Amino acid sequence: MSLLTHVLACLFGMGSWVAINGMWVELPLVVQEIPEGWHLPSYLTVLIQTANIGPLFITLMHRFRPGVLDDRPVIYCIVGLGVIATFLLAFFWRHTVTIGGSLHSVPLLVLSFLLSVVDCTSSVTFLPFMMRLRPQYLTTYFVGEGLSGLVPALVALIQGVGVVHCQDASLVDSTNKTNNFTVAGSSELKAIYQSAKFSTQVFFMFLSAMMVVCLVAFILLNYHPSVARERKNDLYFSGDLTPGNREQGLSLHAQTPEQKPMISPLEARAPRSSFGKGTYSNIDLVFIFAVLAWVNALTNAVLPSVQSYSCLPYGNKAYHLAATMAAVANPVACFIAMCMPTRSLMFMGFLTMFGTGFGAYIMAMAALSPCPLLVHSAFGTVVIVLVWILFVLSLSYVKVIIGVILRDEGHSALVWCGAVVQLGSMVGAISMFPLVSVYKLFKSGDACNTKCPM
Template sequence: INGIYSELPQLVLTQPESWKLGAYIALITNFGNIAPFLLVLIKCLYRKHIINPVPINYIVILVGMLSCFLLIFFWSYTTIIANEKRSTVLLILAFFLSLLDCTSSISFADYICRFRKEFTSTIFLGDSLNSILPSVLAIAQGNGRIYCVELTNRTNETTAVYQTARFSVSVYFLCLFTLFTISFIAFVLLQWTSIARKSHQLVPETSLEIMNTNHKPQKSLTTSTYLLLSLGCTYSSSILFGMLFSIATYVLMPYGHEIFYLGTIISPWMFTIVWIIGIIKPIIAKRYLLILIILGSITFVFDMIATFKSPCPSFVGTTKRSVLILIIWLSTYILLGYPRLVIANYVRIYSTNGMFWFGANVQLGALIGSIVAYLLVETFSLFRERKACEQVIC
């Protein structure tokens, strides 16, 4: 679904919903949570049985391949519903991609438990690539490139004109289909090659003991601590995957289209930084975990203040202040993303089902955050965006 979001600036130019298309896709993405809900329900009803994530992952990847393949040819097809044109095919296939996106958060998190615990952080690398690769394609396409044109009606107003893309939307979806094909091949290799099997978890992990960097046993996680860690995962995920995407325009656009472009392009790379930090330091003390979440919450509060003050937030008008808000924006991803990785390492050792419920908490947080954002943005219309090239006197 991130691939569709990255292509949104091109899609809105031709589709009848225009920029409201993003809100429709966001709403449809929430309906995709029905798949992880069913997984959790099955897990609760059949507690004595183990859900095999392998066939689920095969289905997830194949659904993604088929959806992107169909988008190559039918993304622009519209139908008339209630006397209005709608991007029916695009929205239906976006729903199937959202099923994929929501389900993979749980199924791949559960699947990673088959491998040694040092490979846990790779799922976060996958999270980052999930956003980075579509954004790189969008950059290569020339997505989002604009120039300002002064209107000839003597009002000194300017309007944004999007430059012609280097390749079409169909070619973009063809590239996504190719990426899914590569993912499918990679997953098959993980299942059937001896190199991958050598990385499998051979010795059962101790559920009540964690080894720190000095190999000294720490006290086991209590149930209350485990629940607090799960709450921290849900909270951080609600901001990272629910709120930040929805408010990006309101936070960054007042500081200029360049800052907005940099913020949306660079932010996925923050998850890669989180992954690198996680390799170096996969476990930290829980008190430091709390400190990082608090710091991330503080930077998020700054983001929300800028959102409510849009289109005239604080620090607007100078390059240094614009860079400062960009740093605050990107810091939120690291300060909340790294604790999420650490929590994954904690809960994996706590329980054999720890990663399954970690994935469920991630998806629950994303759902909560997106609902809150939708209410603030669409239902109550509390924010006002600053459009590209719009001249606003603050």
């Protein structure tokens, strides 16, 4: 294995969702200067789900016109679009257009939609492209995909996004000359947001630079001599093999103990599916794809939509720790999968239930907001942060297991893997949008004032 190829695969994976993840972490600064205000997250949710027309088109092409659509030109197009859109976003995100007598951030919304198309389509193009490389590099790609959320979060943390200082309301209001209401001696605290260390424009330029890095990494993965030599030396990973050579490559591949799926004798006697290489039965495949959709619905849509409700009652520090450490847990899970690979469906099911249990606790705390369990206790803060870490850690590991399993089943399996990822995320987002934004079933906790019974 080549260290350079590992680095390139990681950088390539970082470009998969870095743009949209960057948009989310920058929201506290963006919403202060646009007419939509805090309605913007709801608009972004709708735009991201609408952008699934990209993956839908790619999946239908692979299904009905197999072999016609090459992944590489599509990747060049979407990554190039990502570079341009993030660059334009840096200069036009505050521009507004008058529609129906009111101002709207049309450039921001249009560019956000284009970035959503880029990131959603990456799920059904980046993964199949990784089929051209050895299986070990797929895990490295997942590490990069995890870093696509961690890196923008760390940069936003350095920038000072959403950092709150709690001050006595009487001291704050005394500086306001137009305020005639005296609150001296009040115990009420007011949240004061800290100024950012650098502007939103600089942050969006950073996102554009990240997309450029992704594009350069992709070019090198295609044309760098060391990567090309590796690809040519392994017949299994060549997409242009004759049937005889392909069988030889598969035979060589089957001799590698690490790549053998862990199948019990009972599973071995079950009829094999025609999907991929027929390693798994139809029941196995339904289970794998159902778990994939469920896990991505939870990690990409359902729980992120209630993160602030589950954490803010415990304080602003708890919210930022949970968000940052959960972002760290994603690539850590990929590193663990790299060191301890497994293909056991039983273990995958157990880990899914384990992670879902943590997700249920998070959802329960969000439903109890602004007065969740142990809200006045430091132990409650530790618990909610730890639960978020274990939730992301366990289900991220499940996603890597499924990615490795489907990678061994071939190119079309990875296309369907990306499609199911987007389908699960879409169903999760559609389910949570009315609960959070329309019916407002969740009540936000105050970062500075939490009045709950002891």
